[in-house]
Amino acid sequence: MYLAIIILPLLGSIASGFFGRKIGVTGAQIITCTCVITTTLLAVVAFFEVGLNNIPVSIEVFRWIDSESLNVSWGFHFDSLTVSMLIPVLVVSSLVHVYSIGYMSHDPRGCVTGKRIYGGKLPNSGELLKLKIPNHSRKVIGG
Known part of the structure; x- marks a missing residue:
């Protein structure tokens, strides 16, 4: 569930960005x-599990550097x-995405640029997730 919070915006962006012509603007x-x-919704569930119970969850994806004295995961x-x-x-x-359906519906070029706009907005929400979720060592190194 926790990795889905990170991966779902990426998958939606890839689907609308790369396959936008096949699925269309509505798709x-x-x-x-x-x-x-x-x-x-998954973040709300994570809030109830982690935030209210005060039990942090750490997920190690892989070891990046594994040396004798330097271990970076x-x-x-x-x-x-x-x-x-x-x-x-x-x-x-999510409110911006739902609202943008209404204001992009009257765009005369919506057939061409709508797919690009929806594929471009989703990574912007993912950028904030990349800043908030990494483990402690990356937060310290990357700011």
Whole structure:
């Protein structure tokens, strides 16, 4: 579930960005909004599990550098601060995606640029997730 919070916006962006011509504007709208809303619901569940119970979850994806004295792993850390910040970020992002269906419907070039816009908005919500979720060593190194 925790990795799905990170991967779903990426999958929705890939689907609407690369396969936008095949699925059309309506398909891109449905896929991106579904991915963001599902991610928001998963973040709410994570908030109840991690935030209210105060039990942090660490997921180690793989070891990046594994030397004798230097061990750097690539992983994600969900603590109470992280999941409490996921809620407003993802709620606002999902509201923007749903609202953009209405204001993009009158765009005369919506058939061409709509797929690009929906594929471009979803990674912007994922950028905030990449800043909030990495484990402690990456937060310290990357700022």
